[in-house]
Amino acid sequence: MNGIWRGLTWDHPRGYRALEAAAWRAAESGLSLSWDRHSLEGFEAHPIGELCARYDLVVLDHPHVGEAVAADCLTPLEELFSADEIAGWRRDCIGPSLDSYRYADRHWSLPLDAASQVMARRRDAVETPPVTWDEVIALSERKTVVLSLSGPHAILSFQSVCAALGARAAAEPDVFLERAAAREAWSILSRLTRTSPEALRDANPIAILEHMSAHDDVALCPLVYGYVTYAPGAVAFSDAPRITASGPIGSILGGTGIGVSRRARPSPELMDHLRWLMSAEAQAGFIPDHDGQPALRSAWRDPAVDARWGGFYAGTIQTLEQASLRPRHDGAIAFQTAASERLRQGLLVGDAADAVLDDLQTLFARHHAPGAET
CATH class of the missing domain: 3.40.190.10 (Periplasmic binding protein-like II)
Structure with missing residues (x-):
């Protein structure tokens, strides 16, 4: 029965x-x-x-x-x-x-x-999607590019750029991210944060896609979790950006x-x-x-x-195939919440990279037992 x-x-x-x-x-x-x-x-x-x-x-x-x-x-x-x-x-x-x-x-x-995080663009604003982060930055100088930074998405966007830089996992299990890649990822996101519209800073991926579907004032979001329900309309989805045209796609599953x-x-x-x-x-x-x-x-x-x-x-399948994983240890959710808030605030006020990265490592150590599987 x-x-x-x-x-x-x-x-x-x-x-x-x-x-x-x-x-x-x-x-x-x-x-x-x-x-x-x-x-x-x-x-x-x-x-x-x-x-x-x-x-x-x-x-x-x-x-x-x-x-x-x-x-x-x-x-x-x-x-x-x-x-x-x-x-x-x-x-x-x-x-x-x-x-x-x-x-x-x-x-x-x-x-x-x-x-996974993919690229979303207005079909009427961007005919050919940018492939690299340099192309995204160049586009942001001509048209409005929005970052997804609310809730956990600041740290997830940061991890995605680090993945594009090849930092899929730190060399040591108790280190959150390799510092050199993290600094470069910080530089990319800092530059785009300065021109990302303030009105969408608290918008989650659904709200960003709703806005892009209904309004033509935002041309592109380089990293946003893909929602197929928005694809038949004004928004087109493509693979997430790379550092070089032949490099790995950076995205967090x-x-x-x-x-x-x-x-x-x-x-x-x-x-x-x-x-x-x-x-x-x-x-x-x-x-x-x-x-x-x-x-x-x-x-x-x-x-x-x-x-x-x-x-x-078809537009995003390669991103899914190459996507990286988030930390999954006991305490990962608490770390994700605290780390995203620290990263977001640092981006918005223009903190120095190493000050923020030191704080992220401290938060990781606080919420991750030494030697634990991630």
């Missing part, structure tokens, strides 16, 4: 529409699954253990996994699915989407949704996965429902049909899916 299952997802059409529609579909075969919604900021504000105590399924992003492992509140995929299934998802998911949920030698979430809480005792019907959500059928059909952003590479490469959504997938 089926149980009555409760899930928690994020309150944006990309986060809930496909899940809710899939639950209604599954109800025809007797599965009772309901989804509550929570703001993205709500997930940042509530410990993952608290959410897992109330819900059977929790949609989360990869920086939460270290905290979840410390709280022992999620069931690893290895206890729910076969090794062959997990290996298949690792092969088929775009970029590091599945690997982002691997921590302490286990996987903690199904990567249902894939996203976003996206979300479905975690199964320890409180749940999943029925065969619920397990089959989760398998179906990760199937090629659902990922290239049902999920895009309901405003979702799939995680399977085959869906990103599907010409029909790409054409329906304004070239979003």
Whole structure:
């Protein structure tokens, strides 16, 4: 007999529409699954253990996994699915989407949704997207370029530029970022902060994309988490910038996965429902049909899916394939919050690079146990 299952997802059409529609579909075969919604900021504000105590399924992003492992509140995929299934998802998911949920030698979430920081531009203002950060800076001298700096996005943008500089991981596990690359990234963001419009300094990625969709006063945002729902309109999406035309793309992985809480005792019907959500059928059909952003590479490469959504997938696929991960240790969310605020304020007031970078390293040490996996 089926149980009555409760899930928690994020309150944006990309986060809930496909899940809710899939639950209604599954109800025809007797599965009772309901989804509550929570703001993205709500997930940042509530410990993952608290959410897992109330819900059977929790949609989360990869920086939460270290905290979840410390709280022992999620069931690893290895206890729910076969090794062959997990290996298949690792092969088929775009970029590091599945690997982002691997921590302490286990996987903690199904990567249902894939996203990364990409470039957004007004189609009527920028015909050909810039490729390098130098080209972005040159464009900012002629047209309005906005940075995404609100909430956690200042530190995420900073990490993305560092990734483009090749600083994907520090040489030492207890060092947040290599200093030389960090200084150069600071210089790039400092220059663009000076001309980024003040009216959008508190805007999250959704608000930036809403503004760009409705107004023509902003030409480009070089790093913003991609939302396919905005692609068919005035906004076009492209790969994130590089340092050189042949260098690596710098971007920090976003996206979300479905975690199964320890409180749940999943029925065969619920397990089959989760398998179906990760199937090629659902990922290239049902999920895009309901405003979702799939995680399977085959869906990103599907010409029909790409054409329906304004070239979003073809325009950004290389960024997803090359995306870097955020820290995932227990304390990563607290570090991300504090570090982003320090970085944002430093950019806005023009602090010296090393003063800010020293503070970021201090915050990292405060929220990261020595030698801990990141």
